[in-house]
Amino acid sequence: MGLKEQINDDVKNAMRAKDSARLGTLRLLTAEIKKKEVDERVDVQDGDVIAILGKMIKQRKDSITQFEAGGRQDLADNERAEMTVLSAYLPAAMSDAEVDAIVAAAIAETGAAGPQDMGKVMGVVKAKVAGRADMGVVSARIKAALAK
Structure with a gap:
């Protein structure tokens, strides 16, 4: 099973479990995947999904820095939660x-x-x-x- 299929299955499981925070993050991810497919007229592979995940995690890290600088810890915590969900789909980090x-x-x-x-x-x-x-x-x- 490819990464894209795994994510789609996890969206369904999050819906069944009524896990709205996880579901929202996964929907953002599937939207980015579909956007790439439509924009480039390609069927995304695991490498493409990993690149999308990396980009989204980098955005979350930048947002956390900005929110903490602005004194908005609640928003920084939301970004951290999204980053945790997204990180689960990345391969193990290299030493x-x-x-x-x-x-x-x-x-x-x-x-x-x-x-x-x-x-x-x-x-x-x-x-x-x-x-x-x-x-x-x-x-x-x-x-x-x-x-x-």
């Missing part, structure tokens, strides 16, 4: 050692010599860690590795 190993392999593969090769390395690493690691952290690790 720091796994990320470092992928970065080292990408540097060797591309023949990167310094910070000017950041884009080449990032392109290779991004394909391998998509949805499994925070790209901000990955970027910092690449910069640190290239600075050596």
